[in-house]
Amino acid sequence: MGRPATFDRDTAVRAAREVFWRLGFEAVAIPDLEHATGLGRSSLYHAFGSKRGLFDAAVQSYLDEIVRPRLRPLLHDPVPSGALADYLSGLAQVFARADTPAAANGCLLINTAGSPLAHDADVAEVITAYRAELRHAIDRGLRARRPHDDPAERERTSATVTGLVVGAYALARISPEEAVRLISTARSLVV
Numbered sequence: 395m396g397r398p399a400t401f402d403r404d405t406a407v408r409a410a411r412e413v414f415w416r417l418g419f420e421a422v423a424i425p426d427l428e429h430a431t432g433l434g435r436s437s438l439y440h441a442f443g444s445k446r447g448l449f450d451a452a453v454q455s456y457l458d459e460i461v462r463p464r465l466r467p468l469l470h471d472p473v474p475s476g477a478l479a480d481y482l483s484g485l486a487q488v489f490a491r492a493d494t495p496a497a498a499n500g501c502l503l504i505n506t507a508g509s510p511l512a513h514d515a516d517v518a519e520v521i522t523a524y525r526a527e528l529r530h531a532i533d534r535g536l537r538a539r540r541p542h543d544d545p546a547e548r549e550r551t552s553a554t555v556t557g558l559v560v561g562a563y564a565l566a567r568i569s570p571e572e573a574v575r576l577i578s579t580a581r582s583l584v585v
Contacts, residue, residue, distance in 0.1 A: 506521060
């Protein structure tokens with residue numbers, strides 16, 4: 395029987411999440427993960443099975459601790475009429491501050507969508523589900539803000555706002571100012 399784990403799994407996953415978020419799956423080496431987590435290679439493999447297993451845990455942590463808390467006001471009833479505008483204003487503030495992980499690194503999942511790992515069916519499914527969750531939250535926010543809008547118009551606005559948010563995350567690393575502009579454009583479509 396092996397020795398029981400003597401580390402906090404959540405802390406290790408968060409530390410690995412930061413490395414994957416900053417560098418991307420392909421660029422991260424096991425020594426990077428050992429250094430970030432303070433765990434040895436054998437402990438990492440024992441706990442997560444592989445680098446990919448640790449990445450999957452990091453993505454789940456990212457969704458549960460970073461993405462969903464920000465979307466929560468848009469996903470629970472009742473959705474306040476200003477929830478979508480507040481969400482977009484909050485994103486603009488995050489992108490405007492260079493010291494935030496989102497401004498420095500963009501979105502872990504959007505970054506992954508542009509990497510070779512996105513060809514993996516399971517990863518592609520997670521990214522697709524994330525985009526659908528984001529789109530659903532934005533649509534709920536639009537419904538709360540403008541309940542009498544024509545459904546086809548709301549659909550177009552929802553698609554546009556979602557695209558602007560995804561674009562902002564994709565550009566945040568290289569041009570936080572452009573990310574803020576995209577979010578401001580999205581907000582102008584909502585208010």
